[in-house]
Amino acid sequence: MDQNHWTSTPKPGRLLQQARDSFLTSGDLNSKVVREPIQASWLRSSRLRVDTDNLDPAYHELDGPTPLALSAAPVLSALANELANESVSIILTDQHGLVLQRACPDPALVRQLDKAHLAPGFSYAEEEVGTNGIGTALEAGVPTMVTGSEHFTGSLGGFACAGAPIHHPVTGSLLGVLDLTSSVTHSNALLMFCARSTAQKIEHQLLTRSGARELALFRDYLAACQHPGSGVMALSADLVMMNNQAQQRFDPADQAALLARSADAAGSPNPVTLVADLPSGLVARMDYRPSFAGSELAGGVLRIQVQSGLDSSTGAPASVVPVMPGLAGTSATWQRVCQAVDTSRRNGSWMVLEGEAGVGKIALLRSVNQLRNSSGHFRVMDSAEASPAWLDTIAEELSVGAGSLVVRRAHLLDSDTISALSELLLEYADQRRGVWVALTMRSEPRNPEVDAQLLPHFSHTVEVPPLRHHLEDMHKLVPHLLGRLNRGNSLTISPAALAQLMRLPWLGNVEQLRRVLLRIAQHRRSGTIELDDLPGECRATTRRRLTQLESLERDAVVKALVIHRGNKDKAASDLGMSRATIYRKIRDYGIVLTI
Structure with missing residues (x-):
């Protein structure tokens, strides 16, 4: 979209006020008066149920200077000197709209900003205060001017805000917003130009600083690669590197597991040793050493050694995975699960299969039964249909002493049924050589009573991975x-x-x-x-290839949404992000909600 469209001169205040009142009362949008980006923001703010009269943005304690704030400091100091005689506030926020810094030479404007909670520690994301120069610039991803009655919340109508997004110069990720705010009466056309040029200067400063950090990290990475016989991985907040030996030694599933395990050391200024159980059954030792550019932490380097080629659960050499009837998949992740279930069935040891809905738990159990059970008897009892008659049927299946019995979706059972089923399993425990029993359930949310009363009857649990x-x-x-x-x-x-x-x-x-x-x-x-x-x-999905870090972030968002059955508010709370951020992540990663 043409930048001029975003920064065009707003309509006179009275017309805008009338258009805003009409939208808030009837939902009608006057496209001749209200600019398209403001229309879109009003609609978002309305869906988020932002209060149109009262300001009550969330407040968060600031932990200290962020990398963005440190890089922006010299640029903002120079700008503050230039605007020392102007009634303009300079505001820096993070990527969630949280105000990190504010500088303003005009005491009267400072009082107005304080009254509006536009101060360090407060969030000015759209979900908190509606349409504004900070939150709307974050949502739109382009420089945005919001003036007077274009604000969704009425108490912000006296301000003019020009927000320009700040992107990482290497990765392109959104880091925050540089916002210039004045009263409507002191606003002029240069506000947007100044905000945009200042954001560009901050990005240039970020490039200089990140270049020094990445050079230090790369130097330590190359030094670690000189040691023969080990895989090497280097990571920072914006970068992941892996040498050829690591890429050849570990398949994609193992690489993802190594990266996920490395998160326990990332950002630490001290050496750390980690052990990772990989999907392939390998066990890896990861020795983390921090990397510094001067006194600033640049990231860390991990040397990876395979401790054994044994099955991590049994200590025995990995066996050949049989051909599973009715199933398809050759990845190391999937074959490890198939092998574990097949081993349990051959040994007659009762087991639990955990995993998200739809991953194929019943199909996997049916396949193993077909492969290993000569009688072919296979009975699935769905916990959603539990009743006294349901328990009687389970008792009959256990007394038969042959075939496979699956208690499906055990996490749905109520307390009385759990107790009764536990007694049945205990009574027929000595018949394990005949009937084989498996339980299926979701990994999250847990049912504590199932964990306490039913799981002890089963020798082990296997998690079936999501697709x-x-x-x-x-x-x-x-x-x-x-x-x-x-x-x-x-x-x-x-x-x-x-x-x-x-x-x-x-x-x-x-x-x-x-x-x-x-x-x-x-x-x-x-x-x-x-x-x-x-x-x-x-087709409503991202077209670009995600980095490993982005893939992990996407998986975390997806997992939270699955656990909370698509409830974005609860998922955002679990992830420690705002509603506006999780909506943006869902859109950026093309996450399609079907649950």
């Missing part, structure tokens, strides 16, 4: 599902369409993928599925 953690299996999984859904017809998928499917986070996991493919197969029964054949939910 987004083994997307490399899509190459096998999609053709497999299409073959089952479209029997008798030849239906394939193009590389471009498959690549697009692999960009999705799949909150509903394999079951969601099956439903999507079923919908496609109902309209196209032969030929090749192309991009245009995919439903809208499969």
Whole structure:
């Protein structure tokens, strides 16, 4: 969009006030008076239920100067000198709209800002105060001017705010906003120009500082790479490096696990030694050493050594994974799970399968039963249907002494049923050589009574990973599902369409993928599925390739949303971010909510 559109001269105050009043009372938008970006912000603010009359932004204690504040300090000091005789406040915020610094030479304006809580520690995200130069610039991602009655909250109508986003000069990530605020009567056209040019100067300063830090980190990384026989990984807040030995030694799932484990050391100024159990069954030792540019922490370097090639749970050499009937997937992550369930079935040891809905827990148990149970008897008892008769059926299954019994979705059981089931399992424990019992449940949220009374009956628990953690299996999984859904017809998928499917986070996991493919197969029964054949939910996703850090962040957001059944407020609270931020992450990562 043309920058001039964002900074064009606002309409006269009376017309804007009338347009705002009309929107707040009837929802009508006057496009001839209200600029398009302000319209969009008003709609967002309305959906977020921002108070139109009272200001009560969240307050957070500031821990100290952030890297952004340190880099911006000389630039803001020079600007403050230039504006020493002007009634303008210079405000720096972080990427969430939290005010980090404020400088203002006019005592009268300072009092107005304090009254509006536009001060260090307060959040000026859109979700807190509605349309404003800080929060709206963060949401739009471009320099934004908000004047007078363009503000959503009436008590901000006396201000003119010009906010310019600050981006990291290397990664492009959004770091914060430089905002210049004055009273409407002192506003002029240069406010936006000055904010934009100052943000650019801060970005240049960031480049200088980050260049020194990254050079120091890279130097230590190269030194660590000189030691033969070890994988090396270097990381900072904006950068991840991994040498060839680490990339060749560890598959993508193991690499992701190493990166996730390294988060326990990241940012530490002291050496740390970590141990990581990897999806492949390997155990890795990670020796972290901090890297400094002068006195400033630049990141850290980790030397990675494989401690053993043994199965981390049994200590035995890893065995060959059998071909699982009715399943598809060859990734190390998926094969490790298949092997664990197959071993449990062969040994007759009762087990628990945990995981998100739709990951394939029942399909995996059914496959192992088909592979190892000569009688073929397989019974699934859904906890959602629990009743006295349900418990009687379980007792009958246990007394048969053959085949497989699965108690599905055990986390849904009530207290009385849990106690009764526990007594049944205890009574028939000596018959484990006959009937094999498995429990399935979600990893989160936990049911404490299930954990206390039922889990002790089962020798171990295996977590089935969500589809987004083994997307490399899509190459096998999609053709497999299409073959089952479209029997008798030849239906394939193009590389471009498959690549697009692999960009999705799949909150509903394999079951969601099956439903999507079923919908496609109902309209196209032969030929090749192309991009245009995919439903809208499969095309509303980010087109860029995510970095490893971004992938971890996306997974954290997805996990929180899954745990809280799509409730964004609760997910944001768990992640320590604002509602505005989690909405932005959902949009940036193309997370499609189907739960």
